[in-house]
Amino acid sequence: MMKQLMNLLKKQSDLTTILMFAAGVLTMPIWLDPIGANYPDLLQKFVIFGIFAVGYNILFGLTGYLSFGHAVFLGVGSYAAVWSFKLLTMNVLPAMLFATLISGLIAAAIGFVSMRRSGIYFSILTLAFAQMFYNLAYSVLIPITNGETGLQLRMHDPRIIDNYFSDPLPGLPSTDFFGMSMNGYSGFYFCAVVLILAFYIAMKIFRSPFGMKLKAIKSNQHRMRYTGSDTRPYLITAFIISGMFAGLAGALLAVTDPLAGAERMQWTASGEVILMTILGGVGTLYGPLLGVGIIKYLENIFSTINESVLQQFFSFLPQWGENFMVAIVSPFVGEGWHLTLGVLFMIIIIFLPGGLMEGFSRIQKRYRKAKINDTQSDSTKE
Amino acid sequence: MDAILMQLLNGLDKGGAYALIALGLTLVFGTLGVVNFAHGALFLLGAFCAVTFQKILTISKKILDPSITYFDAYIEQPYLEIWFGETGLAIIDYAVPLSIIVTIPTMLLIGLAMERGLIRHFYKRTHAEQILVTFGLAIVLQEIIRHFFGANPIPTPAPDIVSGSAAVGTWIGLGENFVYPWWRLIYLAVSTAIISSVFAFLHLTTFGMVVRAGMYDRQMVAFLGINVQRKFTIIFGLAAVVAGVAGAMYAPILPPDYHMGMDFLVISFVIVVVGGMGSLRGAVAAGFLLGVLQSLASMTAVSSLLPGIDQIIIYLVAVVILLTRPRGLMGRKGVMED
Numbered sequence: 001m002m003k004q005l006m007n008l009l010k011k012q013s014d015l016t017t018i019l020m021f022a023a024g025v026l027t028m029p030i031w032l033d034p035i036g037a038n039y040p041d042l043l044q045k046f047v048i049f050g051i052f053a054v055g056y057n058i059l060f061g062l063t064g065y066l067s068f069g070h071a072v073f074l075g076v077g078s079y080a081a082v083w084s085f086k087l088l089t090m091n092v093l094p095a096m097l098f099a100t101l102i103s104g105l106i107a108a109a110i111g112f113v114s115m116r117r118s119g120i121y122f123s124i125l126t127l128a129f130a131q132m133f134y135n136l137a138y139s140v141l142i143p144i145t146n147g148e149t150g151l152q153l154r155m156h157d158p159r160i161i162d163n164y165f166s167d168p169l170p171g172l173p174s175t176d177f178f179g180m181s182m183n184g185y186s187g188f189y190f191c192a193v194v195l196i197l198a199f200y201i202a203m204k205i206f207r208s209p210f211g212m213k214l215k216a217i218k219s220n221q222h223r224m225r226y227t228g229s230d231t232r233p234y235l236i237t238a239f240i241i242s243g244m245f246a247g248l249a250g251a252l253l254a255v256t257d258p259l260a261g262a263e264r265m266q267w268t269a270s271g272e273v274i275l276m277t278i279l280g281g282v283g284t285l286y287g288p289l290l291g292v293g294i295i296k297y298l299e300n301i302f303s304t305i306n307e308s309v310l311q312q313f314f315s316f317l318p319q320w321g322e323n324f325m326v327a328i329v330s331p332f333v334g335e336g337w338h339l340t341l342g343v344l345f346m347i348i349i350i351f352l353p354g355g356l357m358e359g360f361s362r363i364q365k366r367y368r369k370a371k372i373n374d375t376q377s378d379s380t381k382e
Numbered sequence: 383m384d385a386i387l388m389q390l391l392n393g394l395d396k397g398g399a400y401a402l403i404a405l406g407l408t409l410v411f412g413t414l415g416v417v418n419f420a421h422g423a424l425f426l427l428g429a430f431c432a433v434t435f436q437k438i439l440t441i442s443k444k445i446l447d448p449s450i451t452y453f454d455a456y457i458e459q460p461y462l463e464i465w466f467g468e469t470g471l472a473i474i475d476y477a478v479p480l481s482i483i484v485t486i487p488t489m490l491l492i493g494l495a496m497e498r499g500l501i502r503h504f505y506k507r508t509h510a511e512q513i514l515v516t517f518g519l520a521i522v523l524q525e526i527i528r529h530f531f532g533a534n535p536i537p538t539p540a541p542d543i544v545s546g547s548a549a550v551g552t553w554i555g556l557g558e559n560f561v562y563p564w565w566r567l568i569y570l571a572v573s574t575a576i577i578s579s580v581f582a583f584l585h586l587t588t589f590g591m592v593v594r595a596g597m598y599d600r601q602m603v604a605f606l607g608i609n610v611q612r613k614f615t616i617i618f619g620l621a622a623v624v625a626g627v628a629g630a631m632y633a634p635i636l637p638p639d640y641h642m643g644m645d646f647l648v649i650s651f652v653i654v655v656v657g658g659m660g661s662l663r664g665a666v667a668a669g670f671l672l673g674v675l676q677s678l679a680s681m682t683a684v685s686s687l688l689p690g691i692d693q694i695i696i697y698l699v700a701v702v703i704l705l706t707r708p709r710g711l712m713g714r715k716g717v718m719e720d
Contacts, residue, residue: 140690
């Protein structure tokens with residue numbers, strides 16, 4: 001039985017993969033319950049940032065182009081979605097559509113320019129564009145972005161489509177999907193379905209000739225050019241696709257909480273998605289999702305711990321030991337969560353540049369080697 | 383006219399800081415071939431060396447306020463004042479310039495430790511990994527600073543005697559209304575002096591000659607039996623010192639807070655690329671150029687014509703330069719053109 005299951009896993013036809021993935025995502029409220037991560041807010045974050053990271057992985061994982069400006073698309077997606085809520089309707093479908101389209105357009109523009117260069121220059125070009133958008137959002141574009149306050153829904157927004165069909169209800173309306181509210185678990189399941197779709201697309205890309213081409217660009221771009229294939233259209237396409245994924249994730253952020261702020265576009269936010277992708281494993285299918293899960297989960301835990309919790313935790317120690325441990329650990333929790341993040345990031349890059357997925361495969365290899373050695377030594381004995 | 387001149391001075395000032403950071407970045411990249419995203423954090427550490435030095439000098443003792451007799455009121459009196467009287471107060475007043483004495487050895491040590499402890503292991507890795515690990519280091523350093531000093535900017539005043547403004551207008555015959563803060567003038571002078579001394583060091587000493595040769599062809603220099611690696615490590619320390627002094631002296635102009643390193647880093651990177659990866663002169667020239675451009679763009683006349691231009695001019699210039707002249711303003715042909 002176990003062997004059959006393992007074989008099934010190994011074969012990994014598209015259908016089994018996506019079915020298992022779907023089952024895994026949709027049952028998250030069940031299997032995340034024991035570790036205390038089963039509440040809608042956190043689950044929504046898992047899946048939304050999952051989409052972001054899966055999209056980022058299409059660019060960075062497949063082509064090796066390190067973009068430092070992907071948060072722009074997240075921000076643009078959020079703004080587009082909120083504007084759709086304000087002007088058209090509270091239904092989430094048009095919002096997601098607009099967000100994806102607009103961030104795709106902006107990604108096309110940025111990608112067209114940035115993809116002329118590679119390596120570190122590409123990183124700096126994307127960083128420069130990201131900073132431009134971020135600064136503009138706080139200055140000239142304030143009519144669109146509402147500056148530091150952030151873009152919010154208001155009572156007297158036009159909402160043309162909604163108001164055409166029904167009279168406006170009193171109070172702020174909330175986002176919905178044909179009557180299904182986007183709060184709590186229903187919001188999570190909606191985002192989860194979107195993630196499954198996004199994952200399916202990403203998987204198809206990974207296993208398509210297009211994906212192979214991107215991988216070939218990563219391994220040796222010069223050789224690709226010498227064999228007469230123009231790499232630029234492929235790179236730009238990959239950039240646009242990953243930008244659209246980010247825009248979609250931004251839209252979902254607005255769907256679950258209709259508010260958009262420019263701080264989502266800061267370049268440290270781009271750093272965060274890089275971090276998630278790398279922590280899990282760059283260029284692997286599941287790695288980025290694993291990274292998202294770990295980082296968002298740890299963030300959730302670490303940022304809520306304060307000194308009294310620590311004191312309780314270390315209360316089994318003698319008094320001096322307790323004080324000592326609290327003094328050592330407290331800089332890393334609560335406000336200092338970013339410190340933990342930075343340290344974690346450095347450790348991963350230094351010791352495990354392939355991320356956790358590489359770590360797993362290393363362990364697996366060692367395990368297998370040990371097994372082979374065992375059987376060999378057994379046979380020599382006989 | 384006055385406004386343009388004023389912005390020119392402002393720009394040169396800001397450009398001085400940019401140029402100093404970019405100079406260090408370029409030195410590190412040219413010698414070690416490492417893209418160091420933690421260089422902005424070194425600038426930050428320098429600024430906080432000045433802050434710490436000032437805090438140490440002003441450690442105070444609570445004493446009874448003699449002027450209030452109705453109840454016990456306490457005032458804080460710095461130990462330095464108690465011990466040395468007027469001289470002590472003068473030392474406290476000059477905390478920022480004096481902090482350089484501490485900043486230089488501290489930053490040298492930090493730089494050497496960073497190179498030996500971390501950067502050394504990343505020579506053979508890809509640029510992307512170098513960027514990422516130093517980015518992580520920058521986050522760590524920044525968060526450590528926040529843990530100890532809090533998130534608010536810490537005002538670090540310049541000495542009293544130079545806290546006013548210099549009558550620049552009367553010197554050059556533009557009327558008395560044209561004044562400029564003394565400390566900013568001093569900063570400009572200091573940054574120019576540091577830049578010239580770095581260039582003098584590289585061009586007039588044997589050590590500098592070896593380093594330049596190593597930047598040009600590292601393998602050949604190593605064949606000649608010179609320990610290039612050790613020299614490059616010292617260069618990393620030097621770059622850290624330059625960034626640190628730039629930060630310490632900048633503290634009175636911009637009260638340091640924990641994310642100032644990141645703010646300056648992004649711009650400095652853009653400057654290095656505009657000047658040309660690996661070109662020291664390019665880095666300095668581009669630093670001053672972009673500083674001045676940024677200041678000129680923030681004039682009301684310009685920003686009413688092109689709203690928002692002051693926010694993006696640096697990045698706009700960078701994009702244009704990168705697309706039209708891949709190796710930057712003064713980059714050597716063939717170095718990192720890809």
